[in-house]
Amino acid sequence: xxxxxxxxxxxxxxxxxxxxxxxxxxxxxxxxxxxxxxxxxxxxxxxxxxxxxxxxxxxxxxxxxxxxxxxxxxxxxxxxxxxxxxxxxxxxxxxxxxxxxxxxxxxxxxxxxxxxxxxxxxxxxxxxxxxxxxxxxxxxxxxxxxxxxxxxxxxxxxxxxxxxxxxxxxxxxxxxxxxxxxxxxxxxxxxxxxxxxxxxxxxxxxxxxxxxxxxxxxxxxxxxxxxxxxxxxxxxxxxxxxxxxxxxxxxxxxxxxxxxxxxxxxxxxxxxxxxxxxxxxxxxxxxxxxxxxxxxxxxxxxxxxxxxxxxxxxxxxxxxxxxxxxxxxxxxxxxxxxxxxxxxxxxxxxxxxxxxxxxxxxxxxxxxxxxxxxxxxxxxxxxxxxxxxxxxxxxxxxxxxxxxxxxxxxxxxxxxxxxxxxxxxxxxxx
Amino acid sequence: xxxxxxxxxxxxxxxxxxxxxxxxxxxxxxxxxxxxxxxxxxxxxxxxxxxxxxxxxxxxxxxxxxxxxxxxxxxxxxxxxxxxxxxxxxxxxxxxxxxxxxxxxxxxxxxxxxxxxxxxxxxxxxxxxxxxxxxxxxxxxxxxxxxxxxxxxxxxxxxxxx
Numbered sequence: 001x002x003x004x005x006x007x008x009x010x011x012x013x014x015x016x017x018x019x020x021x022x023x024x025x026x027x028x029x030x031x032x033x034x035x036x037x038x039x040x041x042x043x044x045x046x047x048x049x050x051x052x053x054x055x056x057x058x059x060x061x062x063x064x065x066x067x068x069x070x071x072x073x074x075x076x077x078x079x080x081x082x083x084x085x086x087x088x089x090x091x092x093x094x095x096x097x098x099x100x101x102x103x104x105x106x107x108x109x110x111x112x113x114x115x116x117x118x119x120x121x122x123x124x125x126x127x128x129x130x131x132x133x134x135x136x137x138x139x140x141x142x143x144x145x146x147x148x149x150x151x152x153x154x155x156x157x158x159x160x161x162x163x164x165x166x167x168x169x170x171x172x173x174x175x176x177x178x179x180x181x182x183x184x185x186x187x188x189x190x191x192x193x194x195x196x197x198x199x200x201x202x203x204x205x206x207x208x209x210x211x212x213x214x215x216x217x218x219x220x221x222x223x224x225x226x227x228x229x230x231x232x233x234x235x236x237x238x239x240x241x242x243x244x245x246x247x248x249x250x251x252x253x254x255x256x257x258x259x260x261x262x263x264x265x266x267x268x269x270x271x272x273x274x275x276x277x278x279x280x281x282x283x284x285x286x287x288x289x290x291x292x293x294x295x296x297x298x299x300x301x302x303x304x305x306x307x308x309x310x311x312x313x314x315x316x317x318x319x320x321x322x323x324x325x326x327x328x329x330x331x332x333x334x335x336x337x338x339x340x341x342x343x344x345x346x347x348x349x350x351x352x353x354x355x356x357x358x359x360x361x362x363x364x365x366x367x368x369x370x371x372x373x374x375x376x377x378x379x380x381x382x383x384x385x386x387x388x389x390x391x392x393x394x395x396x397x398x399x400x401x402x403x404x405x406x407x408x409x410x411x412x413x414x415x416x417x418x419x420x421x422x423x424x425x426x427x428x429x430x
Numbered sequence: 431x432x433x434x435x436x437x438x439x440x441x442x443x444x445x446x447x448x449x450x451x452x453x454x455x456x457x458x459x460x461x462x463x464x465x466x467x468x469x470x471x472x473x474x475x476x477x478x479x480x481x482x483x484x485x486x487x488x489x490x491x492x493x494x495x496x497x498x499x500x501x502x503x504x505x506x507x508x509x510x511x512x513x514x515x516x517x518x519x520x521x522x523x524x525x526x527x528x529x530x531x532x533x534x535x536x537x538x539x540x541x542x543x544x545x546x547x548x549x550x551x552x553x554x555x556x557x558x559x560x561x562x563x564x565x566x567x568x569x570x571x572x573x574x575x576x577x578x579x580x581x582x583x584x585x586x587x588x589x590x591x592x
Contacts, residue, residue, distance in 0.1 A: 024570065024571045036453075036454075037453070037456060037499070037500075039456050040456035040457070040500065043456070043457060044582060047582050048582050048585050048586050048589065049586075049589075050586075051586075052586060052589060052590060054589070070453065071454065075454075076454070078454040078455070079454045082454065082456070128498060129498055130496065130497050130498040130521055132498075144498040144521055145498060145521065145524065145525075146498050146499075146500035146503065146521065146524065146525035146528060146529075147456070147500045148500060148525070148528040148529055148580075148581050148582060149524060149525070149528055149581060151582075151585075152528075152581050152582075152584075152585040155585050155589055156585060156588055156589060156592065160575075160581075160584070160585065160588065161571035161572065161574060161575065162571065163569055163570070163571040195441050195492055195495055196441070196491055196492035196495065196517060196519065199492065199517065199519060199520055200520050200569075229492065229495065229519060229520065231520060286441050288441075373445070373450040373453075373497070374449075374450050374451055375450045375451050375453055375454075392443075392445070392496060392497075394443040394445040394446065394496055395443075395445070395446060395468075396445050396446065396449050396450075396468055397443075397445050397450070399450070399451055401449075401468040
């Protein structure tokens with residue numbers, strides 16, 4: 001019986017000839033990622049070793065990646081102290097894949113991992129963050145866990161008791177219309193599947209529109225797979241994956257991609273024609289409350305946010321700059337831009353995007369997660385509405401349970417910033 | 431017997447259980463104060479100690495969706511709240527099992543706040559309405575962790591065997 005990409009990855013990582021959905025395996029982990037919650041991971045990790053007479057040391061420090069992104073620079077003494085403790089632990093354990101608060105090599109963990117070539121096709125990546133599923137964009141099996149589960153991986157180097165997930169095959173053919181892209185695709189898919197439609201499952205992406213999509217776009221769709229409940233979204237590695245890793249991530253040597261068998265068993269197949277997609281908007285307070293833009297156009301917004309691990313990459317900023325060049329953010333609306341990494345920030349400056357967005361009235365912030373989950377700047381006032389390129393719109397998500405968040409693509413966000421109301425970028429603003 | 435102290439709809443996110451703005455607080459000894467923080471009345475009752483351990487939160491489908499923040503599970507564990515839900519999102523389910531938050535998957539559960547439930551083997555009996563609802567087993571890969579008393583002792587055992 002044939003295997004899906006994730007089944008192949010798990011079989012290899014568990015040292016088995018084959019596995020199928022439902023099997024329980026203990027795969028070796030290639031990379032264990034965490035951010036500021038490393039403070040809790042360390043606490044749980046030390047507890048595991050308590051009374052064992054063994055020194056609490058991770059199985060392989062070269063396979064740990066620790067990135068400060070959630071509250072950078074620290075918003076208060078508690079975070080600052082946590083970051084200080086993590087910094088000391090990282091130095092003591094010799095963790096080299098550590099990205100501190102720096103303007104030259106900082107950023108959001110889900111951008112840092114691909115950007116620095118930490119993730120390869122076929123790898124098993126475990127991260128203490130739900131959006132770890134992003135890294136399926138590079139053909140890896142990457143999934144989010146809680147802090148204790150990551151501590152367990154640090155101790156053993158394997159993920160314990162992993163049930164091989166069933167896979168839903170998503171085939172996307174056709175070409176996107178102008179101003180429609182990966183974000184609209186994934187929002188549409190989440191709307192179709194529902195917020196739990198892929199719970200405990202993998203979304204494996206295929207089709208001409210995926211093959212033509214850049215790694216940046218693939219990161220967007222895999223990133224939001226968890227919003228349909230998926231353990232992981234995955235794009236089987238191809239020429240684009242190899243190009244990205246060699247040209248943009250500086251990876252040297254042979255890169256081997258893992259492809260599904262022709263007779264792989266899928267739980268179901270979902271087909272989408274990209275050419276028929278319109279710009280999509282996820283409405284409050286659920287990510288699967290997705291509507292075509294025509295249904296919500298005209299809705300007033302007080303804050304526009306472009307950034308995050310979902311849509312804070314160079315092509316996203318380029319799209320926004322193209323739409324906003326020579327124009328102004330509407331009065332009564334504020335616009336926040338936070339690039340996904342400091343490298344992207346610098347590239348966007350070199351390309352003039354940052355200047356264009358600032359001249360239009362946008363506030364450009366440092367790279368980090370903050371506004372997306374309402375923990376560090378960009379909070380909403382009571383009764384306010386935001387339109388964001390981020391990944392979640394749960395009640396209270398942007399720091400205030402008395403506010404609401406709509407989710408969209410960078411093109412919709414930029415077009416709407418100019419008008420102060422949700423606007424279809426295909427029609428343009430005033 | 432356990433009383434339903436909170437009845438929730440579907441797609442309750444971890445932002446609801448434990449809002450992001452308290453994420454700088456990580457230790458299981460400190461997270462319970464922010465459990466369902468933005469449900470002010472319920473949070474006040476929790477903090478006042480007026481909700482007995484073993485009380486039940488009943489939820490519709492997809493309980494605990496969203497962020498992997500373990501604080502959501504540890505905050506509920508701190509108050510010894512039991513989740514009885516129609517379905518539970520993967521990461522929250524695993525976190526809850528890992529830290530010892532009690533979960534019951536009960537796909538057809540019907541209960542209102544104030545109802546008394548009996549959490550029996552294989553079913554939940556609503557003593558107030560007289561109806562019984564079958565439960566489904568947790569994923570088998572996770573049962574071993576529950577039996578060991580959580581992921582920390584389970585991992586410790588594996589570590590000593592290695």
